[in-house]
Amino acid sequence: MKDEIKSEFKKAGFDLDEEEEILSKCLPFCINYSLTPSDLVSSWEVYYLNRQLDEPTVQNAEMEGFLLHLQNNVKEDIIKEETGLHLYSIGDVEMILSNDDDTKDDTPSTPTHNRQDVYSPIHDTPSLYGNVLASGKPANLVTPFSKRTDRFAVKFNINTIPDVENGKQELNRDNEEDDEFSIVSKVVNRKRCSLVIHGSGPKPGCRFMYDRTEDRINAIESRIKKHARALIASGLYEEPTDPTIASPRSFFSVGMICCDGEGRLNEKSVMLQSSIEHSGGECVRLDLQRLSHYSVFPGQVVGIGGHNPSGHCLVASKLVDYIPTSVANEDLNPSKKQAMDKENQPTELLCNQRELSMIIAAGPLTTTDNLLFEPLVELLAYAKRRPPQLLVLLGPFIDSEHPDIKKGTVDRDFDEIFRFEVLKKLEDYVESMGSTVRVLLVPSIRDANHDFVFPQPAFDISQLQIASLTNPGIFEANEVKVGCCTLDVLKQISGEEISRIASDGKPIDRLSRLANHILNQQSFYPLYPPAESVPLDFSLAPEALQLSLVPDVLILPSDIKYFVKVLNNESEETNCKTCIAVNPGRLAKGEGGGTFVELDYSGGPDKINASILAI
Numbered sequence: 001m002k003d004e005i006k007s008e009f010k011k012a013g014f015d016l017d018e019e020e021e022i023l024s025k026c027l028p029f030c031i032n033y034s035l036t037p038s039d040l041v042s043s044w045e046v047y048y049l050n051r052q053l054d055e056p057t058v059q060n061a062e063m064e065g066f067l068l069h070l071q072n073n074v075k076e077d078i079i080k081e082e083t084g085l086h087l088y089s090i091g092d093v094e095m096i097l098s099n100d101d102d103t104k105d106d107t108p109s110t111p112t113h114n115r116q117d118v119y120s121p122i123h124d125t126p127s128l129y130g131n132v133l134a135s136g137k138p139a140n141l142v143t144p145f146s147k148r149t150d151r152f153a154v155k156f157n158i159n160t161i162p163d164v165e166n167g168k169q170e171l172n173r174d175n176e177e178d179d180e181f182s183i184v185s186k187v188v189n190r191k192r193c194s195l196v197i198h199g200s201g202p203k204p205g206c207r208f209m210y211d212r213t214e215d216r217i218n219a220i221e222s223r224i225k226k227h228a229r230a231l232i233a234s235g236l237y238e239e240p241t242d243p244t245i246a247s248p249r250s251f252f253s254v255g256m257i258c259c260d261g262e263g264r265l266n267e268k269s270v271m272l273q274s275s276i277e278h279s280g281g282e283c284v285r286l287d288l289q290r291l292s293h294y295s296v297f298p299g300q301v302v303g304i305g306g307h308n309p310s311g312h313c314l315v316a317s318k319l320v321d322y323i324p325t326s327v328a329n330e331d332l333n334p335s336k337k338q339a340m341d342k343e344n345q346p347t348e349l350l351c352n353q354r355e356l357s358m359i360i361a362a363g364p365l366t367t368t369d370n371l372l373f374e375p376l377v378e379l380l381a382y383a384k385r386r387p388p389q390l391l392v393l394l395g396p397f398i399d400s401e402h403p404d405i406k407k408g409t410v411d412r413d414f415d416e417i418f419r420f421e422v423l424k425k426l427e428d429y430v431e432s433m434g435s436t437v438r439v440l441l442v443p444s445i446r447d448a449n450h451d452f453v454f455p456q457p458a459f460d461i462s463q464l465q466i467a468s469l470t471n472p473g474i475f476e477a478n479e480v481k482v483g484c485c486t487l488d489v490l491k492q493i494s495g496e497e498i499s500r501i502a503s504d505g506k507p508i509d510r511l512s513r514l515a516n517h518i519l520n521q522q523s524f525y526p527l528y529p530p531a532e533s534v535p536l537d538f539s540l541a542p543e544a545l546q547l548s549l550v551p552d553v554l555i556l557p558s559d560i561k562y563f564v565k566v567l568n569n570e571s572e573e574t575n576c577k578t579c580i581a582v583n584p585g586r587l588a589k590g591e592g593g594g595t596f597v598e599l600d601y602s603g604g605p606d607k608i609n610a611s612i613l614a615i
Contacts, residue, residue, distance in 0.1 A: 002027055005030070005040060005041070011498060013500060014048075014058050026040060029066075035070075042495060044058065046069075049494060049560045050560060052563075143369065154611050155595060155613065155614060157611045161607050161609045191389075193390055195467065196477075197473070198474040200470075200544055200546070201473055204460040209537065211539040224255060227254055227302075231303050236324065240254040241278065242274060243255060243272055244274070244283075246310055250317065254304070255302070256528065257301075258271045258273050259298050265296070265498050266498060270288060271286060285313045286304070286314050288500070291318075292503060293500050293502035294319050294321075295321070295513055296321070296497070298496055298529065299528030303320035354603050356389055356480045358389070360582060360584045361587045362486065364399040365587055365588060380426075382615075389436070391429075391437065394584075395446065397418055414448040423461070423466070437465065440469055442484045443486065445535060452535055453537050454471070455537070455545060469484060472484060472525070474551065483524070483554045483555065487524075487525060488560075489558075490514045490556055490558040490583065494510075494560065511563050512568075515554065515565065515581040518554065524547055525545050553599070555583075555584070557586070559586070562585030563581070566578055580608060582597055
């Protein structure tokens, strides 16, 4: 088993620092936690990405942290399996100790008829916990979130804008009132940003779960043909041929990476499926041994240069996993752009320069021990002190994975919770800030109050300053193009990808590589087959999933550690357009706070000021 563990690490591109000692520790990990060597290495990749380790080397010093990571995974699996398991929280303790509690139930769980008061509007009914603050939080309730110590601490910063101080977000939180006045004095009097939504996604109320096998085949065929046409149009590559035909001569072919079985992709199971036009959709084994470096995953459309001497195996000498920039940037159909600026809006309030200030946050927006939405309240308070032109909130908003939602212990329907706990707070925010701010909401497949389908229609919201985008979707604000997708595609690609690192010893940035796959494939979700948890509807996919331009900003919220990166395409072209990839992290993590991003874009990816802050 040690040899298998070592082999799996090598396939994933990792070297072992103290080989014998590391393998001796990994062996009991596999035995104690019932893991195969492949599963162990997959868990290590997640740990490696979350810790943002620089070198692709397994260090003995990281084994203790890796063990804790495995233990936490086991605990989460046990909690998911034990559906009747009650997780005690501060709410249970508060209820038991409260002198006002009149319940006669001897069980420690919170009674249903009392829980409804926590979610009711504060002006309708008195709270279970006594006096309630304007934020909706009981005055005498101390939650784990309220006891956090790193409020608004700057976790990471990139600043390439002249005359802007790097530490401008490092504010003294000990004196909130003084901060508010000092910050307001520093904020530039910005004009209202323009907002144009590209409406290529499904519409609210659309039919779904009606996709057919034919739709799946057509979606795959369309992607392969599109890449083939683009590669030919670049003038750099010849007309693709059938890769399944035996030929000792070198040729060029285009197809989709797939696996020869249902397991995880590895070097020996890589297949290439060509188009129906060229090979009838047949697959051929793909040998990548001669390539110095590569990064492939199931569903990836690639160009392959090589030869097939036997007709059974295509020996690759070159792999092209991107579309040349010269033919990639097709503008979206102008007829499908929806301008959010009303005709009667004064033009002097709109700013059309390529400058934009945003605050970006991704759900969950409340902690797992309650539905008070404390992180959202704190975020809006911060946005009032440092008002952006655009506040981008990504789902889930009413998280279907929240313990209370999952167990069905809430006494209000999901739409009502969304309306009172989220929309009402946002309406109060825009009302207090005036007409210069905008809010954009992007749903998630984890939203209990929305359609469980991907691609996903936008929320049906009719507010002047609050708009919604499809998931995935593209919008323009002040002519800055921004792409968003709330599905955790980075984590899913990371779990399926296999790669080889170039022998020149150049350090790899795996997070950038994962984000680059989205741009190179011109698809918000290039994986095929999709993950079991993804309700991908192929009848909606071909148009809605396309990313036919390189956006200025690409927002990809993920459970992988937060980041802001300037993506540089690794292709051979020198004039490639760069893009800023943003993973804001999660606004709430368990019972504690998470992170969000504050971004100032000033004309290009070389002029940004981006900070990742703790909530």
